[in-house]
Amino acid sequence: MRLLSIPLIALTLSAILQASAIATPPAAPTDKTAAKPLRLAFITCAVDQKFFDPVKRGMNDAATALNVECDFLGTPGVDVPAQIELVKKAVADGYEGIAINIIDAKAFDDVIADTIAKGVPVVGFNVDDSASPNARLAAVSQQFEAAGRKLATLALPDVPQGAHVLLTKHDEGVSALVERSRGIQEVLKSKGITWTAVVTGNDAVAGARVVAKALRKHPEIRIILGSGQSDTEAAGRAIEASFPQQGYWAAGFDMSPKTLQLIEAGAIRFTLDQQPYAQGFYPVVQLTLNLRYGLAPASLDAGAGVIDKKNVARVKQLCEEGFR
Incomplete structure (x- = not known):
């Protein structure tokens, strides 16, 4: 599985977004209709944790840029069976792409494989299952x-x-x-x-x-x-x-x-x-490009940046703005 860095993919994405503003779309995109945006779901545990605020910000910014609809769904705490049921419900409710926080290396294997078999692409975010077989197409997470x-x-x-x-x-x-x-x-x-x-x-x-x-x-x-x-x-x-x-x-x-x-x-x-904004932004890009143009997503390393007294003031400002 390819693993790309956030800076590298950011350069590529910038070119894609600029091109999308001026280019004519392909003749037969996979959206049901041009007027009906794709519907994507993020499904996580601990859905109301403050950690996920920048994830939601990144998700919403990407959704606006790419003209798709995204919902951030999840369980109140860590409840793997309930999270699996949310994935099944998202498919039944007509979501066309799903990003899952894969907090258990084995428990999500079947539901992800079943979801993809039904034509709904799945990527991971925040926590990936990279050490054992899993059908998810890619993931954005820390190593x-x-x-x-x-x-x-x-x-x-x-x-x-x-x-x-x-x-x-x-x-x-x-x-x-x-x-x-x-x-x-x-x-x-x-x-x-x-x-x-x-x-x-x-x-x-x-x-x-x-x-x-x-x-x-x-x-x-x-x-x-x-x-x-x-x-x-x-x-x-x-x-x-x-x-x-x-x-x-x-x-x-x-x-x-x-x-x-x-x-x-x-x-x-x-x-x-672990740059949670990126964990919200890039799965939207991965799913949208896959659904519209059949592009296979590549996994991204969200990184492990050090925050200490030397850079905390700058990070604090970005945190207040919702990006960190």
């Missing part, structure tokens, strides 16, 4: 295990030999968090780390209490490494509220306005961003 290794490599100089480290995730059953955690532990095993793991939940405020409880139970811990957005924010909140100026620090993944504030304050040293 999670590599991102975990990157986080650990950045943290490595500040992790003492034989340290006790708290490793967090916000949910069970999300393959991305497992892969990131595996990458983190792989790099840091040379340090002889003792690991304690906790699940914080998707509410960062409540999650901060979970983190604080673990830190009180294990007073020797000074380092918290997160594997997702809300648990990374929860770690920073716990340090800020309960352990300020005591040598505690956190690092993790993704961001929110509060995470950026915590980076400015020093409670979180850095976070790795």
